[in-house]
Amino acid sequence: MNIALLLTFLDVMETGNFKRTAERMNIMQSTVSARIRQLEETLEARLFERGRGGAEPTPAGRRFEGHCRAFLTLWGHARRDLHASASTRKRRLHISCQYSLVRAYLIDWIDGLRSDEELDLHVEINFSSQIQRDILSGETDIGIMFAPQLTPDIQIAGLGASEFIMVSTDHDHLAQVDVDRYVKVAYTSAFERALDDVLPELAFPSMVIGSDDLAIELLKRYGGTLYLPRFAFPSAQDKIPRLRLVDDAPIVPQPVFSAVHMRRRRDPLVVWALKLLRELIEHR
Structure with missing residues (x-):
């Protein structure tokens, strides 16, 4: 087939x-x-x-x-089992994380996972739709993303929320923000809708992009105002010293979810890995 x-x-x-x-x-x-x-x-x-x-x-x-x-699930598990049998390690874990969440959680999570010296770890960075397809096919054990789609074969669980803040090279207050100098960063469609709800006056800027890395580069070159994840702000300030927080702008939360195939939800390795991630998020 x-x-x-x-x-x-x-x-x-x-x-x-x-x-x-x-x-x-x-x-x-x-x-x-x-x-x-x-x-x-x-x-x-x-x-x-x-x-x-x-x-x-x-x-x-x-x-x-x-x-x-x-x-598809059986096929994916069969392929993984064959690869595992060829490895000298005892346990294998394949995780996949959405692009915008890498700096927030992935590196520290990998540090925790590597405490298991017998763990064979495979890490990928991808978009949420592809992550869920890989979970469905058995290629991925755990997916971390902003906007999962509900399907009967995948268990979705909330892990917390990332905060998005308005930053600017031009202004300190929301009332000063000019829509012509504002860039909308549409991380997900759900985030974009939430942003439009709280700031309808900025719903239709002249530029919309989908990457915080690109957004930071644009700010560095041209200046302006946009939303960034709070965790990305310190590194952005290192690149753009004049960048500051717009104090009275609304904070927009974006929920973070884990996705696991229903067949793997009680697997001890998956349960342990997700427990590590939840503890990491709770202590942020």
């Missing part, structure tokens, strides 16, 4: 739209159509009804979803 076909099928089940799946998987829409058609031919069953409103799963498609998820 072609794993790419199964992953594409599950993504279409989530999005209900071939075009949206193509965007999320970074492939052509024609490739999505070809994969679904190939899967239907293999199964000898129609999985979706296509229409202007999107792709609606057929009864066969809905029945196949559970089998598909189970197959």
Whole structure:
């Protein structure tokens, strides 16, 4: 069985739209159509009804979803088991973290995990949608992200929240902020909505970007005002000495979540690793 076909099928089940799946998987829409058609031919069953409103799963498609998820999980565990058997180490853990959370938690968490000298640790940095696909397929044990999607096979748990603060090279007070010099950093769609709710007057700036690293570089070159994670502020100030906090601007919290496949949620290694991470976050 072609794993790419199964992953594409599950993504279409989530999005209900071939075009949206193509965007999320970074492939052509024609490739999505070809994969679904190939899967239907293999199964000898129609999985979706296509229409202007999107792709609606057929009864066969809905029945196949559970089998598909189970197959991907078993496949991922089989691959991991084969790799583990070739290793001299006793335990393996694969974790994946969203880009914007790396500086906040990942390095210190790795320090704690490395206290287990027999642990074979694999770490990746990725986007939340890809992290969840890797958890579903069994490639990743634990994912850390801002905005998980709820699915029946993945256990989502809150870990706390990161605070985002307004910083500026120009101003000390919110009333002075000029929308023409404001850059919206859209870390996630949920964060962007929360930002628009508290600051509707800044909802439509001339520039929107999705990376705090790029945002800091833009501030260094051009100056201006934007939101950064609180943990990123000291290092940003080192690069931009004139950068300061806008004292009376609202603080925007962004919840942080862990994601684990339901089959792995009671695994002692996973439980221990998440306990370390929670303790780290609680003591920040």
